[in-house]
Amino acid sequence: MNEVFDIILLLFLMFWLNMACAWMSQLVWLGINAFLFVHFYMAFLVEKWFYTRVLLGHALPWARAPAACLNFNCMLILLPVCRNLLSFLRGTIQCCSRTAARQLDRNITFHKMVAYMIAFHTAVHIIAHLFNFEYFMDGQLNRDGSPLTFVLSEIGGGDNASFLNPIRSNETNPTVVLFTTVAGLTGVAITLALILIITSSMEVIRRSYFEVFWYTHHLFVVFFVGLVFHGFGRIVRGQTATSLVADPPKDCAARFETWGSDGSNCTTPAFAGNPPMTWKWVVGPMILYVCERLVRFYRSHQKVVITKVVMHPSKTLELQMKRKGFHMEVGQYVFIQCPSVSGLEWHPFTLTSAPEEDYFSAHIRIVGDWTQALYEACVGDKTKPQEAWKLPKYDSGRGGGGGLGLKLQPCVYHVYTVCVQCVYHVYTLCAYLCIYSVCVPSSQIYFYWLCPETQAFEWFADLLQSLEGQMSEKGVTDFLSYNIYLTRWKETEAAHFRVHHEAENDPITGLKQKTLYGKPNWDHEFTNIASQHPGTKVGVFLCGPPQLGKSLEKQSLSHSEGDVKFIFNKENF
Amino acid sequence: MGKIEWAMWANEQALASGLILLTGGIVGVAGQFRGWQFAAYAIVAGVFVCLLEYPRSKRAKGTSVERTGQYCFTVCVKSFGPLTRNYYVRGSLHAAICVPGGFMLSTVLGCVCLGISSIIYFVAAIRGEHWEPILPRKEISREVQDTVKNPPQNPPPRPPPETRRKRVDDLEEAAYDNPIPVSE
Numbered sequence: 001m002n003e004v005f006d007i008i009l010l011l012f013l014m015f016w017l018n019m020a021c022a023w024m025s026q027l028v029w030l031g032i033n034a035f036l037f038v039h040f041y042m043a044f045l046v047e048k049w050f051y052t053r054v055l056l057g058h059a060l061p062w063a064r065a066p067a068a069c070l071n072f073n074c075m076l077i078l079l080p081v082c083r084n085l086l087s088f089l090r091g092t093i094q095c096c097s098r099t100a101a102r103q104l105d106r107n108i109t110f111h112k113m114v115a116y117m118i119a120f121h122t123a124v125h126i127i128a129h130l131f132n133f134e135y136f137m138d139g140q141l142n143r144d145g146s147p148l149t150f151v152l153s154e155i156g157g158g159d160n161a162s163f164l165n166p167i168r169s170n171e172t173n174p175t176v177v178l179f180t181t182v183a184g185l186t187g188v189a190i191t192l193a194l195i196l197i198i199t200s201s202m203e204v205i206r207r208s209y210f211e212v213f214w215y216t217h218h219l220f221v222v223f224f225v226g227l228v229f230h231g232f233g234r235i236v237r238g239q240t241a242t243s244l245v246a247d248p249p250k251d252c253a254a255r256f257e258t259w260g261s262d263g264s265n266c267t268t269p270a271f272a273g274n275p276p277m278t279w280k281w282v283v284g285p286m287i288l289y290v291c292e293r294l295v296r297f298y299r300s301h302q303k304v305v306i307t308k309v310v311m312h313p314s315k316t317l318e319l320q321m322k323r324k325g326f327h328m329e330v331g332q333y334v335f336i337q338c339p340s341v342s343g344l345e346w347h348p349f350t351l352t353s354a355p356e357e358d359y360f361s362a363h364i365r366i367v368g369d370w371t372q373a374l375y376e377a378c379v380g381d382k383t384k385p386q387e388a389w390k391l392p393k394y395d396s397g398r399g400g401g402g403g404l405g406l407k408l409q410p411c412v413y414h415v416y417t418v419c420v421q422c423v424y425h426v427y428t429l430c431a432y433l434c435i436y437s438v439c440v441p442s443s444q445i446y447f448y449w450l451c452p453e454t455q456a457f458e459w460f461a462d463l464l465q466s467l468e469g470q471m472s473e474k475g476v477t478d479f480l481s482y483n484i485y486l487t488r489w490k491e492t493e494a495a496h497f498r499v500h501h502e503a504e505n506d507p508i509t510g511l512k513q514k515t516l517y518g519k520p521n522w523d524h525e526f527t528n529i530a531s532q533h534p535g536t537k538v539g540v541f542l543c544g545p546p547q548l549g550k551s552l553e554k555q556s557l558s559h560s561e562g563d564v565k566f567i568f569n570k571e572n573f
Numbered sequence: 574m575g576k577i578e579w580a581m582w583a584n585e586q587a588l589a590s591g592l593i594l595l596t597g598g599i600v601g602v603a604g605q606f607r608g609w610q611f612a613a614y615a616i617v618a619g620v621f622v623c624l625l626e627y628p629r630s631k632r633a634k635g636t637s638v639e640r641t642g643q644y645c646f647t648v649c650v651k652s653f654g655p656l657t658r659n660y661y662v663r664g665s666l667h668a669a670i671c672v673p674g675g676f677m678l679s680t681v682l683g684c685v686c687l688g689i690s691s692i693i694y695f696v697a698a699i700r701g702e703h704w705e706p707i708l709p710r711k712e713i714s715r716e717v718q719d720t721v722k723n724p725p726q727n728p729p730p731r732p733p734p735e736t737r738r739k740r741v742d743d744l745e746e747a748a749y750d751n752p753i754p755v756s757e
Binding site: 211 | 585586593638675677689
């Protein structure tokens with residue numbers, strides 16, 4: 001029990017360290033794993049396990065050490081997927097530290113790491129037990145040649161209470177024993193569940209066939225139930241405390257032929273199994289997870305009303321919704337489910353409305369079959385639809401950290417901001433542009449929008465045009481500097497651009513700001529911004545592909561060497 | 574979410590089973606367990622299953638993601654024609670391969686996992702799926718070669734003289750800065 005409390009304290013240490021730096025937290029996690037492994041390995045080298053080791057050798061501690069690590073990791077694995085708990089924690093520490101909020105966003109990565117560690121320790125545990133079963137069988141068959149193993153295996157033959165060797169007969173075989181003991185049966189069940197969970201969680205399966213991944217993942221229920229009952233058979237046995245005092249192995253082991261006989265001080269040793277420990281490790285997270293699912297279930301049944309559906313050009317659907325008691329922060333995303341399309345799929349979309357509005361909206365681009373079916377469900381509704389769609393869980397996704405989560409409270413994150421958006425990811429900017437110009441007067445946004453085709457500009461251009469108009473009316477023209485890049489074009493289009501090169505308004509967007517062609521020279525852009533804002537912190541926000549993320553991250557780091565600091569954030573979906 | 578291709582999951586499961594069978598076999602042989610002959614068989618069977626399952630099939634709908642370096646395996650597997658293309662055959666093969674693994678403790682897990690993947694392959698076969706090799710596309714380069722063989726015979730068409738004359742009249746519209754520098 002003491003170990004469990006120590007581990008809980010260490011968990012808190014990990015949690016707070018996580019705020020400083022993700023890799024430090026991972027280091028602590030690895031350290032705990034290493035410590036548990038070594039500690040429990042050593043714990044099985046003591047006198048209590050002397051006779052057990054006569055039968056099993058070092059295969060015993062090699063099985064028990066990963067078992068302890070498995071207890072620890074199975075305790076951890078449920079925690080990163082308690083999304084509502086994490087949102088709550090994120091909210092409470094948001095006021096303390098911005099980087100803290102960002103670190104908690106790596107929950108799924110941590111969940112996967114713990115899963116791989118569970119798979120690794122399971123493999124070590126199983127291989128060690130394969131040797132244990134073989135050695136126990138040897139003890140019964142007397143194949144080893146050492147009579148002590150045979151004598152030890154015979155102990156407890158009558159009442160079967162104080163036996164050492166769980167294989168009680170020489171007419172069986174290890175496979176039969178596997179399927180006729182609690183530990184063996186539960187072991188097979190949980191290992192199969194684990195293997196099925198892992199194979200259906202491979203990225204190829206997860207991204208293409210979400211149902212298979214989601215349904216199979218629920219085998220974790222089988223996994224945890226089996227895990228709790230795995231130790232109930234008390235199959236791993238050591239010498240009892242009273243027997244250790246009466247017949248210490250260092251005195252009695254050599255005189256095994258005379259145990260219990262009249263001239264001898266030694267009686268036959270008695271053995272008992274340890275009480276099961278696993279439930280103490282996992283019961284807390286299991287309860288937390290049950291609460292999490294209850295909260296999700298409750299939230300998913302809250303009524304959401306669609307007040308307006310707007311069809312934008314280039315296949316973009318805007319849904320404006322209302323829900324009682326809903327309060328949003330800038331930068332958050334919601335999961336949307338449409339039961340008439342699919343009862344199982346929840347898709348994340350960044351909220352595109354400003355918090356001051358009385359509705360919340362999401363812009364959905366029609367690219368796949370779910371979005372297509374959603375569009376078909378909306379089309380035909382000319383009046384305001386009153387269907388109650390389910391909006392299950394809204395996540396305070398990026399808070400002040402990733403994506404374009406800019407907090408608009410007295411402590412503004414970044415007065416100068418660089419926003420890079422790629423093609424379909426531009427929806428969040430709608431919200432921020434509306435708010436930013438009002439609330440943060442002395443700031444500056446450099447907006448870069450990269451797009452491979454001209455159609456995507458259509459629906460967004462009118463927003464930019466109206467903003468351009470508003471800014472020139474107010475005389476605030478330098479708050480937003482936007483650079484639109486068209487990264488691919490056809491020859492016919494190129495001819496058109498060349499001819500209208502000198503027109504006042506851009507031939508593609510109709511804006512005063514001209515569209516640039518090709519990809520931006522980031523080095524040049526960062527140097528430019530750095531020279532214009534020395535001694536400041538500049539936030540760099542990206543919504544786009546990972547390769548661009550890597551290159552922007554590199555640029556941010558390399559240009560942060562002077563007195564300007566570029567802080568890079570990325571939205572993940 | 575798109576039609577499920579069960580064969581993709583069966584493939585992941587079978588590959589994992591092959592590795593587990595192989596590991597169990599190695600442990601059985603290295604530890605000289607009773608019935609080590611089954612373990613030796615499991616090593617061979619495990620390697621065979623891994624080689625067979627390594628190359629992913631081309632998806633009927635959507636982008637196929639290859640495994641690293643799978644091309645040579647694809648060529649080998651493709652050469653067996655209908656034996657590897659048909660998933661009924663593959664399911665039966667896995668069901669048959671897994672049976673001897675059930676006779677020894679260290680290979681039992683591999684046996685059960687392979688049995689499960691055999692069942693999923695049967696489901697895929699019933700749904701009409703089959704294995705298609707992922708081959709690199711060669712058609713595009715062929716097209717380029719054809720056009721090179723036949724260069725254009727005539728000069729590019731010029732606009733009729735009337736249009737050209739109009740442009741001279743309307744200098745404002747005609748003028749533009751050529752973004753590509755032109756040397757005299």
